Amino acid sequence: KAGVTQTPRYLIKTRGQQVTLSCSPISGHRSVSWYQQTPGQGLQFLFEYFSETQRNKGNFPGRFSGRQFSNSRSEMNVSTLELGDSALYLCASSLGGQNYEQYFGPGTRLTVT
Amino acid sequence: AQKVTQAQTEISVVEKEDVTLDCVYETRDTTYYLFWYKQPPSGELVFLIRRNSFDEQNEISGRYSWNFQKSTSSFNFTITASQVVDSAVYFCALSEAQRAAGNKLTFGGGTRVLVKP
Numbered sequence: 001k002a003g004v005t006q007t008p009r010y011l012i013k014t015r016g017q018q019v020t021l022s023c024s025p026i027s028g029h030r031s032v033s034w035y036q037q038t039p040g041q042g043l044q045f046l047f048e049y050f051s052e053t054q055r056n057k058g059n060f061p062g063r064f065s066g067r068q069f070s071n072s073r074s075e076m077n078v079s080t081l082e083l084g085d086s087a088l089y090l091c092a093s094s095l096g097g098q099n100y101e102q103y104f105g106p107g108t109r110l111t112v113t
Numbered sequence: 114a115q116k117v118t119q120a121q122t123e124i125s126v127v128e129k130e131d132v133t134l135d136c137v138y139e140t141r142d143t144t145y146y147l148f149w150y151k152q153p154p155s156g157e158l159v160f161l162i163r164r165n166s167f168d169e170q171n172e173i174s175g176r177y178s179w180n181f182q183k184s185t186s187s188f189n190f191t192i193t194a195s196q197v198v199d200s201a202v203y204f205c206a207l208s209e210a211q212r213a214a215g216n217k218l219t220f221g222g223g224t225r226v227l228v229k230p
Contacts, residue, residue: 043218
């Protein structure tokens with residue numbers, strides 16, 4: 001069974017631009033979560049989508065948004081990029097329900113200059 | 114609010130030594146789940162184990178073992194006879210069992226393990 005895939009793997013953007021990251025979960029998984037990983041803040045939860053609905057949201061500004069499609073694929077968008085948005089963005093999928101183990105993708109490394 | 118603390122930022126050992134990683138958590142919930150993940154240099158987080166708060170039975174899986182003690186809010190992880198391939202950052206994580214929590218994970222800061230040959 002294929003794992004979680006994320007595209008693109010690397011991105012370089014300039015301040016003020018916007019970016020869209022994509023995540024394809026493991027087949028059959030209905031929950032997709034997004035996390036931001038930085039050296040200073042560590043791993044932080046962004047949001048979770050389940051059956052196309054945002055189920056939970058972390059403490060990030062409104063510039064961070066996401067959505068999930070009917071095939072469970074998910075995208076996250078960051079508008080008006082800031083230097084501090086430079087991070088590794090990890091997507092994780094799980095069967096659904098709650099408290100299931102999550103399987104992570106390789107991440108998208110975003111650099112904002 | 115929930116919190117996970119991994120006091121050890123980095124551990125360096127020589128191959129075949131045992132390594133124990135500490136994890137202490139805080140939560141107001143009586144029902145919760147604890148996880149360990151491994152992040153090798155490639156960057157992808159790898160799931161290792163999940164335990165619920167009602168199951169304090171310790172577990173051994175190959176060279177890995179886990180010690181869950183609810184009384185001290187600790188969920189420690191031991192690698193026996195470490196190998197170079199065990200070099201990675203290890204994360205402890207917590208999720209609440211409330212319906213609204215979904216699959217949200219709160220991670221500790223991670224412990225970097227370096228196994229030298």
